[in-house]
Amino acid sequence: MTRCVGDDWSHDFPVEDSVQAYCEEHGVRLVWKDPPAEASVPDAAAEPAT
Numbered sequence: 304m305t306r307c308v309g310d311d312w313s314h315d316f317p318v319e320d321s322v323q324a325y326c327e328e329h330g331v332r333l334v335w336k337d338p339p340a341e342a343s344v345p346d347a348a349a350e351p352a353t
């Protein structure tokens with residue numbers, strides 16, 4: 304579990320999943336990874352020169 308930490312207190316986040324942890328009591332939200340704004344596909348169509 305991830306801890307919601309303040310000046311003189313801390314506790315486990317009541318809501319925590321693979322995307323985020325959220326504490327409604329303190330209004331704290333931690334997001335593990337940002338959703339991709341634009342999917343960047345690497346150029347995989349390069350043909351080998353023979």
Ligand SMILES: [Zn+2]
Nearest residue numbers: 307326328329
């Ligand atoms: Zn909290």
